[in-house]
Amino acid sequence: MKIAYRADIDGLRSVAVISVLLFHAEIASFAGGFVGVDIFFVISGYLITSILLKELSATGRIDFVNFWARRVRRLLPIAIVVILATLLAYHILFSIPHFYYAVRDAVWAVAYLINWNKIQSAVQYFDEGGGQGPFIYYWSLAVEEQFYLLVTVLFLPLILIFRGRQGG
Known part of the structure; x- marks a missing residue:
């Protein structure tokens, strides 16, 4: 479309x-x-x-596989480039423990779950130096993708209702 x-x-x-x-x-x-x-x-x-x-x-239907494929093609390539460049910089500029934490956060960021990781770690977004890590700003992208997942689930009953009214 x-x-x-x-x-x-x-x-x-x-x-x-x-x-x-x-x-x-x-x-x-x-x-x-x-x-x-x-x-x-x-x-x-x-x-x-x-x-x-x-x-x-x-x-009369929604192709959720195509929907999610479009999201992945649109967002994931540039997100991965930024994450890899950041990890390279961390490897060069910071100690091994800092790099380790950056790699851990990168995994959460690329999975669109960094917000849940930071909540679990009690990280305060506005607390400077509070362990936010280099990928703290991925929280909003994670929330957006989780919202899309929720919308996908919420649309399933709507599709069934729509199909019922269309007769098939």
Whole structure:
């Protein structure tokens, strides 16, 4: 399915990115950078729900394998490049224990579970030097992918209802 370009959504993405960048630049009047992440979550939720509903309406089904394959092709290659480059830098610049922890966190990040690992480790996102590790920022991507998994599960009953109304 072809998705039409949406300038309004790109505009919202720009607001979100700028908000997060200004927050991390520690500009006092932009202390709420997490709002930018929230904007991304809302955009993602809207887009994914729209895409799945359009597919369901057009075909009477949703190809979840294709859906997840598109997600993997879109996100995982660049995520892995960034993770490998970060691990190389950690190997060169830091001690073996720091590198070990970075490798451990890389595994959690690539599995889209870094948020659960950090919660289990009681890591505080805003606590500087609190053991966040180099992949702490992958938490938002992990939450987004987990949301997509939840949406996938929630769409299953919707598909059954839709098929029942369509007679097959």
